[in-house]
Amino acid sequence: MVNSGFLSKFKHPGVKVIAVSKTKTPDQILEIYNAGHRDFGENKVQELAQKAEELPKDINWHMIGHLQSNKVKYIAPFVHLIHSVDSKKLLKTIDNEAKKSDRVIKVLLQVRIAEEETKFGMEAEDLHEILEEFNANLYPNVKICGLMGMATFTDDQSQIEREFETLHDIFIEMKVVYFTQAYYFKELSMGMSGDYELAIEHGATMVRIGTLIFGRRNT
Ligand SMILES: *Cc1c(COP(=O)(O)O)cnc(C)c1O
Numbered sequence: 491m492v493n494s495g496f497l498s499k500f501k502h503p504g505v506k507v508i509a510v511s512k513t514k515t516p517d518q519i520l521e522i523y524n525a526g527h528r529d530f531g532e533n534k535v536q537e538l539a540q541k542a543e544e545l546p547k548d549i550n551w552h553m554i555g556h557l558q559s560n561k562v563k564y565i566a567p568f569v570h571l572i573h574s575v576d577s578k579k580l581l582k583t584i585d586n587e588a589k590k591s592d593r594v595i596k597v598l599l600q601v602r603i604a605e606e607e608t609k610f611g612m613e614a615e616d617l618h619e620i621l622e623e624f625n626a627n628l629y630p631n632v633k634i635c636g637l638m639g640m641a642t643f644t645d646d647q648s649q650i651e652r653e654f655e656t657l658h659d660i661f662i663e664m665k666v667v668y669f670t671q672a673y674y675f676k677e678l679s680m681g682m683s684g685d686y687e688l689a690i691e692h693g694a695t696m697v698r699i700g701t702l703i704f705g706r707r708n709t
Contacts, residue, residue, distance in 0.1 A: 491705045492518050492521045492522060492703070492704055492705065493702070493703060493704075493705065494521065494522055494525035494527070494703070496699065496702045496703050497509070497522070497525065497526075497527055497703065498525070502690055504695060505690055505694060505695055505696070505697060506529060506695065506696045506697075507527075507529065507696075507697055507699055507703075508529050508530065508531040508552050508554065508679075508696055508697070508698045508699070509522055509527055509529065509530050509531065509699060509700075509703050509704070510530075510531040510532075510533075510554065510682075510698050510699060510700030510703075510704070511530045511531065511532060511541070511700070511704060512531075512532050512533050512534065512537065512555075512700065512707070513537075513707045513708070514704045514707075516541060516544050516545055518704060519541065519545060520545070522703060522704075523545070523546060523549065528548060528549055528550050529549075529550045529552060529570075530549055530550070530551060530552065531551075531552040531553075531554040531573075531698050531700075532551065532552070532553065532554065532555070533553075533554050533555025533556075534555060535553070535557065535558075535561040535564050535565055536564070538551060538553060538565055538569075539564045539565055542565075542568055550570035550571070551565070551568065551569055551570050552569075552570055552571050552572075552573060552698075553565060553569055553571070553572045553573065553574060554573045554574055554638075554679075554698055555574055556574060556576065556610050557572065557574055557575075557576075557580060559579055559580050559583040562580070562583045562584050562587045563587050563590075566584070566587035566588055566590070566591050566593070566595065567591045567593070569595065570596070571596045571597065571598065571635065571677075572584060572595065572596070572597045572598070573597075573598045573600065573638040573679050573696075573698075574598075574600045574610065574638060575597045575598065575599050575600060576599075576600045576610045576611050576612055577612070577616075578616070578619070578620055578623075581597070581599075581620060581629060581632060582629070584597060584631075584632055585629040585630070585631045585632045586631075588631035588632060589630075589631045593631065594630075594631050594632065594633050595631065595632050595633070596632075596633045596635045597632050597633070597634055597635065598634070598635060598636050598637055598638040598677060598679055599612060599617055599620065599634060599636075599637050599638070600612065600637075600638045600639065601613075601614070601617065601637050601638070601639045601657055601660055602639070603639040603640070603641060603653040603654075603656050603657045604639075604640055604641055604642040604643075604653060605642050605649075605653075606642050606643065609640050609642075611639060611640075614660055614663075617637075617660070617664055618667075620634075621634070621664060621667070621668040622668075624668070625668055633674055634675060635674050635675060635676065635677045636661065636675055636676055636677030636678055636679065636695070637657060637660065637661045637664070637677075637678055637679070638678075638679035638680065639653070639654075639657040639679075639680050640680070640682070641653040641654060641680070641685055641689075647688065650685050650688055651688055651691075651692065654680055654681075654685075654688060654689055654691075654692035654693075654694075655692055657678070657680055657692075658678065658692050658693040661678050661693070676695065677695050677696055678693055678694050678695050678696070679694070679695070679696040679697075679698065680692075680694045680696075680697070681694045681697040681698065682697070682698055682699065682700070682701075683699055683700060683701040683702040684701075686699060
């Protein structure tokens with residue numbers, strides 16, 4: 491069941507909720523849209539592109555899932571923010587496709603903070619390499635606006651906290667080293683339905699909430 495109450499009760503100044511609508515129907519999304527929400531997240535390119543075509547044009551679409559380079563072209567013309575940039579190759583492709591669409595695409599770099607092997611993301615060294623190139627203007631059609639991460643799926647609160655804290659530390663480090671002159675490196679996307687409160691305590695500026703808004707997913 492869709493629950494727009496979560497959004498109306500959500501009161502954290504400076505924290506944006508991305509309503510994660512994967513597997514949910516356009517009608518369910520419209521319920522949340524009609525309650526005034528405009529930021530929605532999807533994790534699959536085809537589903538994202540299809541919903542974007544069907545739904546109102548003033549929705550800000552966030553790509554939050556693993557993105558293959560050969561699929562970037564399908565979302566480049568309209569995507570609002572790509573949270574899940576996990577390789578230099580992908581960043582280069584986004585830059586190329588953004589240029590073709592005559593756009594500058596906003597992205598976050600995904601950092602691997604979880605101990606689970608299954609989670610995507612880069613290490614701090616990869617970030618240094620990319621941000622040096624970014625500052626040397628090698629990616630003129632992307633704007634790196636911050637970092638994204640996913641904590642380990644566990645009941646161990648202290649482990650989740652450690653991982654969020656690590657990501658926040660890396661975020662501050664990158665900001666200090668590479669973005670002293672740039673206001674736009676300011677987003678830290680971390681936290682989902684199960685751990686968003688911890689994420690906010692540790693400096694999240696965007697939380698990606700699916701289940702608490704749209705109910706449980708069957709797939
Ligand atoms: C599905 C998903 C979410 C939301 O998960 P919930 O637990 O339903 O809030 C957040 N981030 C990513 C990357 C996801 O794939």
